[in-house]
Amino acid sequence: xxxxxxxxxxxxxxxxxxxxxxxxxxxxxxxxxxxxxxxxxxxxxxxxxxxxxxxxxxxxxxxxxxxxxxxxxxxxxxxxxxxxxxxxxxxxxxxxxxxxxxxxxxxxxxxxxxxxxxxxxxxxxxxxxxxxxxxxxxxxxxxxxxxxxxxxxxxxxxxxxxxxxxxxxxxxxxxxxxxxxxxxxxxxxxxxxxxxxxxxxxxxxxxxxxxxxxxxxxxxxxxxxxxxxxxxxxxxxxxxxxxxxxxxxxxxxxxxxxxxxxxxxxxxxxxxxxxxxxxxxxxxxxxxxxxxxxxxxxxxxxxxxxxxxxxxxxxxxxxxxxxxxxxxxxxxxxxxxxxxxxxxxxxxxxxxxxxxxxxxxxxxxxxxxxxxxxxxxxxxxxxxxxxxxxxxxxxxxxxxxxxxxxxxxxxxxxxxxxxxxxxxxx
Numbered sequence: 001x002x003x004x005x006x007x008x009x010x011x012x013x014x015x016x017x018x019x020x021x022x023x024x025x026x027x028x029x030x031x032x033x034x035x036x037x038x039x040x041x042x043x044x045x046x047x048x049x050x051x052x053x054x055x056x057x058x059x060x061x062x063x064x065x066x067x068x069x070x071x072x073x074x075x076x077x078x079x080x081x082x083x084x085x086x087x088x089x090x091x092x093x094x095x096x097x098x099x100x101x102x103x104x105x106x107x108x109x110x111x112x113x114x115x116x117x118x119x120x121x122x123x124x125x126x127x128x129x130x131x132x133x134x135x136x137x138x139x140x141x142x143x144x145x146x147x148x149x150x151x152x153x154x155x156x157x158x159x160x161x162x163x164x165x166x167x168x169x170x171x172x173x174x175x176x177x178x179x180x181x182x183x184x185x186x187x188x189x190x191x192x193x194x195x196x197x198x199x200x201x202x203x204x205x206x207x208x209x210x211x212x213x214x215x216x217x218x219x220x221x222x223x224x225x226x227x228x229x230x231x232x233x234x235x236x237x238x239x240x241x242x243x244x245x246x247x248x249x250x251x252x253x254x255x256x257x258x259x260x261x262x263x264x265x266x267x268x269x270x271x272x273x274x275x276x277x278x279x280x281x282x283x284x285x286x287x288x289x290x291x292x293x294x295x296x297x298x299x300x301x302x303x304x305x306x307x308x309x310x311x312x313x314x315x316x317x318x319x320x321x322x323x324x325x326x327x328x329x330x331x332x333x334x335x336x337x338x339x340x341x342x343x344x345x346x347x348x349x350x351x352x353x354x355x356x357x358x359x360x361x362x363x364x365x366x367x368x369x370x371x372x373x374x375x376x377x378x379x380x381x382x383x384x385x386x387x388x389x390x391x392x393x394x395x396x397x398x399x400x401x402x403x404x405x406x407x408x409x410x411x412x413x414x415x416x417x418x419x420x421x422x423x424x425x426x
Contacts, residue, residue, distance in 0.1 A: 005045065009036070012050035019058055027057040027258055057258075155220050157181060163188045167210040174218040182221055185212055189229060202240045209233040210245075213252075227256050227263035234268070238333040246334075247275060267329055270301030274334040277309055285309075300328050308335070317346035321368035341417040343367045343378065344410055351407040357388055357400035364397065372397040384409045 005013075013032065020028050032055065039045050158179030165180065180188065192208050195201070209229065216226050234249035250272050257265040269288075276285040289306075296302050304327060311320040320342055324335050346367055350358055360372055369375040376396060379385040384406040387399045 008050040012053060024057055028055060031055050031057045156218060158215060158219055163191050165211045167207045179218055180215050185215060188212060205236060206245060224262040227261050231263055235330060238330050243337055266296055266299035267301045270305040270331060271334050273305035274331055277312060278338040304328055304331055318366060324368050344414050348410050348414055351403035354403050358403045360399050360401060361397035382409055382413045
């Protein structure tokens with residue numbers, strides 16, 4: 001790579017950083033490095049039309065183009081301000097120096113590819129991913145700049161050979177002697193899978209998976225194995241009802257799938273949609289739906305999740321509970337976390353429609369309870385098992401719920417569900 005970039009490329013990098021948001025920054029940076037590496041390898045740094053080059057990670061879906069800012073000014077950045085221009089110039093200069101520094105000791109065909117494949121930006125300094133210490137290739141002097149991302153300062157290669165390690169939150173820079181390299185992590189995964197099958201100790205297994213994920217992050221290992229670790233942890237968390245840990249895994253998987261890695265993206269896309277329905281995160285749900293392509297919607301897991309969304313939007317609780325009973329793969333495990341809320345919602349509606357009396361057997365069949373006793377216990381847990389008088393020998397399923405009396409407690413419970421849902425976050 002030549003010692004200087006063409007002015008068009010410098011301007012392209014400068015404007016790219018200006019358009020970044022916190023949501024897309026990692027994807028943009030990854031694609032930007034790939035594009036420049038490829039142009040260098042093909043000898044096209046000076047011939048590429050950088051002025052009109054478009055990054056996929058900065059191109060919103062067609063349905064959203066009219067609503068998304070496309071210029072630095074529309075992002076709240078005033079191009080004419082000297083401070084902002086200076087910050088953008090520093091970003092571009094830093095990026096250029098990193099690319100040139102990577103080329104200096106590498107053959108053109110392999111330049112920087114190890115770090116490129118390993119992907120994301122992770123920093124554990126006091127400034128986090130931003131506020132890095134900028135280092136030039138020819139100088140040992142560190143210059144702090146909160147607007148410059150240090151791509152490589154904290155990238156390490158682990159040396160530990162221990163298969164098992166407890167998870168400890170990092171409070172200092174990671175120590176290579178306590179970090180396991182990729183080959184050891186692969187052995188660890190097999191060990192943990194075997195222990196899960198034989199012992200089923202979720203507390204221990206979850207701790208080991210979090211430790212593995214941490215070792216992957218600090219080494220910036222982003223490949224098919226990374227996806228495998230997060231997918232397995234997500235499934236185990238779902239099985240044990242640990243929705244918080246599942247959400248951490250599926251959020252990371254959402255980023256990894258964007259890099260074109262392996263795994264089961266459609267399956268977890270279905271879970272993601274169901275989770276967003278649970279948390280009622282409408283903004284993120286709409287963003288996810290806007291990015292769907294026709295091929296994804298034909299997948300069984302995604303199609304099922306979209307049907308669940310439609311049933312909820314229409315208030316069609318009969319269809320919703322039919323979908324609950326027919327959920328593919330582990331979809332029902334996600335739905336378990338909001339099926340109680342939808343049962344209460346449906347009961348409030350049914351009480352209005354059956355003001356003269358609501359047969360318990362109808363509640364059982366419509367709301368996907370296994371038995372009349374289970375339906376009765378659900379009502380009882382919400383102080384709504386209020387029945388009309390009936391002969392002593394009346395079977396439980398034939399008893400009539402006093403809809404008028406039961407509607408009050410049910411409405412109160414529904415209000416509590418809506419308050420707790422405000423805590424749902426992606």
